[in-house]
Amino acid sequence: MRSALRRSRRANAPIDRTDTSHMARQKTPKEIWRSDDGTSTLYRGDQLALMASLPDASFDCIWTDPPYFLSNNGTTCVAGRRTTVNKGAWDRSHGIDEDHAFNLEWLSECYRLLTPAGTIWVSGTQHVYFSVGMALQQIGYRLLNDIVWEKPNPPPNLGCRCFTHSTEMLLWATKASKGSRDRYTFNYKEMKKINGDRQMKNVWRIAAPGNNEKQHGKHPTQKPVALIEQCLRASTAPGDRVFDPFAGSATTGVAALNLGRRFVGCEIETSFARLGRKRLVAADAESNSVSTP
Numbered sequence: 001m002r003s004a005l006r007r008s009r010r011a012n013a014p015i016d017r018t019d020t021s022h023m024a025r026q027k028t029p030k031e032i033w034r035s036d037d038g039t040s041t042l043y044r045g046d047q048l049a050l051m052a053s054l055p056d057a058s059f060d061c062i063w064t065d066p067p068y069f070l071s072n073n074g075t076t077c078v079a080g081r082r083t084t085v086n087k088g089a090w091d092r093s094h095g096i097d098e099d100h101a102f103n104l105e106w107l108s109e110c111y112r113l114l115t116p117a118g119t120i121w122v123s124g125t126q127h128v129y130f131s132v133g134m135a136l137q138q139i140g141y142r143l144l145n146d147i148v149w150e151k152p153n154p155p156p157n158l159g160c161r162c163f164t165h166s167t168e169m170l171l172w173a174t175k176a177s178k179g180s181r182d183r184y185t186f187n188y189k190e191m192k193k194i195n196g197d198r199q200m201k202n203v204w205r206i207a208a209p210g211n212n213e214k215q216h217g218k219h220p221t222q223k224p225v226a227l228i229e230q231c232l233r234a235s236t237a238p239g240d241r242v243f244d245p246f247a248g249s250a251t252t253g254v255a256a257l258n259l260g261r262r263f264v265g266c267e268i269e270t271s272f273a274r275l276g277r278k279r280l281v282a283a284d285a286e287s288n289s290v291s292t293p
C-alpha cells in the first residue's frame with residue numbers, strides 16, 4: 001500500500017498545492033459539532049490532518065465524495081441558465097499525476113482507519129473515478145461493485161457535442177481479502193426486500209436533492225440523502241461508525257444519524273462546515289425525537 005504511494009510520488013513532481021486545502025493541512029482540525037449522545041462529531045479542517053490524529057481501525061464504513069477535479073472553467077446549465085461549472089479552488093485539477101497522488105494519499109489513510117472487514121464507498125464522475133478505482137487497487141482494497149447513480153432530471157447538455165451527463169459512479173470496496181475470515185457487511189436480504197423481493201441491481205435511479213434537503217443552505221455538489229442511506233443500509237449495522245473525510249454539507253452524517261449509525265466528518269471550507277453543522281443539529285434532534293417514546 002505505502003509502496004504504491006511512494007512509487008507514485010517518485011514518478012511525479014512533488015505536490016505543491018497553493019490552495020487553502022494545502023495550507024489548512026498544518027492546522028489541527030477543530031470540532032464544531034457533537035451529537036447529543038456524544039458519539040458523532042463534525043470537524044472543520046483538513047482531512048489528512050484529522051486522519052493522522054485517529055487510531056487504526058476507527059471506522060466500520062467510509063462514505064465519501066472527494067473533489068472531482070471538474071472545475072475547468074467550462075459551463076453547465078442550472079435552472080435553465082448557462083453558468084460556470086467551477087465549484088471552488090478545492091475542485092481544480094492539478095494534472096492527472098498529481099490528482100492521482102492526492103487520491104492515493106487520502107485513500108491510504110482511509111485504509112488504515114478501516115476495520116479489517118470495513119468497506120469504503122467513493123462517489124465520482126469520469127473526471128475522478130478512474131484514478132480512484134486504480135488507487136483503491138494499488139493500495140490493496142478489493143472492489144465489490146460499481147454502482148451507477150442515474151439522475152432522472154439531469155441538466156441539458158448545452159454544447160451538444162456529446163451525450164447528456166446523467167450518471168455518477170460509486171465504487172464500493174473492502175479491506176477484507178477474498179476467502180479471509182473477515183466478512184464485510186452486505187445486508188443482502190434487506191436490499192432485496194426494499195427492491196420488491198428481487199435482487200437489487202447496481203443501477204440506482206434517485207432524484208437529485210430537492211428543496212427540502214436545502215432548507216439550511218446549498219452545497220454545489222450536495223448528494224441526495226436517499227442515495228447515501230441506501231449505501232449505508234446495505235453495508236452497515238445500527239451503531240456502526242461511519243466516516244466522511246470530505247463532508248461538504250454533511251449529507252453522509254444526516255444519512256448515518258437517520259439510520260442510527262455513528263458519524264465522524266471533516267470539511268475544510270468554513271461555510272460548508274457551518275451548513276453541515278446546521279443539518280446535523282436538525283437530524284440529531286429528529287432522530288432523538290423518533291427514538292424517545
Ligand SMILES: C[S@@+](CC[C@H](N)C(=O)[O-])C[C@H]1O[C@@H](n2cnc3c(N)ncnc32)[C@H](O)[C@@H]1O
Nearest residue numbers: 021046047065090222223246248249251267268
Ligand atoms: C464533492 S464535495 C462533498 C459534498 C457532500 N457529499 C455533500 O453532500 O454535501 C467535497 C468537499 O470536500 C471539501 N474538501 C476539499 N478538500 C478538502 C480537504 N483537504 N479536507 C477536508 N475537506 C476538503 C470541499 O470543501 C467540499 O465541500
